[in-house]
Amino acid sequence: MRARSAWAGVRRLGWCMADKVLFEFLHTEMVAELWAPHPDPGPGGQKRSLSILESIGFRVGQALGERLPQETLGFREELDVLKFLCKDLWVAVFHKQMDSLRTNHQGTYVLQDNSFPLLVPMASGLQYVEEAPKCSVSPAPVPGLHLRPSVRHPQYPRLPELGHHLCDIPACL
Amino acid sequence: MSRPAHRRPECHKINKDLLVLTYGALVAQLCEDHEKDEDVNKYLDKMGYGIGTRLVEDFLARSCVRRCHNYSEITHIIAEVAFKMYLGVTPSVTCNNSSKNAFSLILDKNPLSEFVEELPAGRSSLCYCNLLCGIIRGALEMVHLAADVTFLQDRLKGDRVTEIGITFLKQPKERKSQRRK
Numbered sequence: 001m002r003a004r005s006a007w008a009g010v011r012r013l014g015w016c017m018a019d020k021v022l023f024e025f026l027h028t029e030m031v032a033e034l035w036a037p038h039p040d041p042g043p044g045g046q047k048r049s050l051s052i053l054e055s056i057g058f059r060v061g062q063a064l065g066e067r068l069p070q071e072t073l074g075f076r077e078e079l080d081v082l083k084f085l086c087k088d089l090w091v092a093v094f095h096k097q098m099d100s101l102r103t104n105h106q107g108t109y110v111l112q113d114n115s116f117p118l119l120v121p122m123a124s125g126l127q128y129v130e131e132a133p134k135c136s137v138s139p140a141p142v143p144g145l146h147l148r149p150s151v152r153h154p155q156y157p158r159l160p161e162l163g164h165h166l167c168d169i170p171a172c173l
Numbered sequence: 174m175s176r177p178a179h180r181r182p183e184c185h186k187i188n189k190d191l192l193v194l195t196y197g198a199l200v201a202q203l204c205e206d207h208e209k210d211e212d213v214n215k216y217l218d219k220m221g222y223g224i225g226t227r228l229v230e231d232f233l234a235r236s237c238v239r240r241c242h243n244y245s246e247i248t249h250i251i252a253e254v255a256f257k258m259y260l261g262v263t264p265s266v267t268c269n270n271s272s273k274n275a276f277s278l279i280l281d282k283n284p285l286s287e288f289v290e291e292l293p294a295g296r297s298s299l300c301y302c303n304l305l306c307g308i309i310r311g312a313l314e315m316v317h318l319a320a321d322v323t324f325l326q327d328r329l330k331g332d333r334v335t336e337i338g339i340t341f342l343k344q345p346k347e348r349k350s351q352r353r354k
Contacts, residue, residue: 017186017187017188017189018186018187018188018189018191018192018193018259018260018261018284019185019186019187019258019259019260020185020186020187021185021228021231021259022192022224022228022259022260023187023191023192023195025223025224025227025228026192026195026196026199026220026224026304027195029220029223029224030195030199030220032223033216033219033220034202052202055202056195056198056199056202059194059198059201060191060194060195060198063190063194063197063198063288064190064191064194067190092188093187093188093191094187094188095186095187117187
């Protein structure tokens with residue numbers, strides 16, 4: 001199915017819009033609440049906090065995916081799935097497309113968002129550079145396709161760009 | 174001429190389902206982490222308070238509401254401007270006492286619980302949308318108004334409507350209103 005038809009399917013859902021600021025504040029509080037107080041202050045505790053955030057994002061993505069009409073999920077190949085994620089779902093959720101999609105055509109994809117809405121409010125200074133990678137509540141909307149966010153550090157000193165790196169995970173539709 | 178400083182960019186919208194589902198996932202996670210409903214309610218209220226203390230600044234910047242002279246006006250602003258702006262709904266307002274410091278916001282439809290059919294088993298005391306109470310309380314406190322905000326009725330618990338009670342704890346300073354005359 002071509003991306004334009006998929007987007008038409010998403011719009012047919014009549015997804016309503018809410019105020020972005022409320023979601024941003026909710027997200028910030030969630031990260032602060034679910035990240036901070038863990039009895040294990042070492043890497044084990046941080047890993048658990050990250051997996052909690054990730055599992056919340058996964059749960060949200062699954063629920064979003066369930067609300068899509070079935071015809072929008074009629075993808076012929078894996079690349080169609082990624083294109084749908086980047087062009088249709090990202091627009092429906094964040095009101096912007098993913099900035100770049102790269103692949104090695106061997107099952108590895110890199111999705112890059114240069115101004116991820118949940119990180120932009122922190123991007124004005126350097127004080128949040130250490131904290132930014134914790135903001136990883138990103139939806140994984142296609143059942144069975146799990147996004148593992150990884151952070152690249154660019155050449156110039158500002159907030160790292162959020163990248164989603166998928167390694168050899170087949171889509172199960 | 175440069176654009177006025179208070180004017181915000183046009184597109185500040187996000188998918189509503191994302192907000193609602195994220196909130197639901199948060200409540201589910203808190204229920205996993207805490208056995209008692211009171212603890213979950215407390216965390217939701219605390220998080221809401223944190224949101225409210227910051228949200229009020231955004232609200233005042235974007236809504237340009239006039240100064241209010243009594244609690245009734247404040248409650249109407251919360252219902253008709255703030256709720257409309259952030260959640261797209263307008264609860265109705267009722268006054269609950271003759272002192273005119275206790276009001277209710279009546280929600281026929283609560284957007285945050287749109288996808289919730291019923292509370293989980295064993296969670297009868299859970300105030301699913303307690304975040305809203307914290308937001309209102311935090312926002313009011315930032316404008317120097319102390320208030321108790323609680324759920325009086327909840328559709329998820331079988332009530333006909335969802336009712337949020339706001340009880341203002343102090344009288345407004347009459348000197349300010351007299352000065353304006």
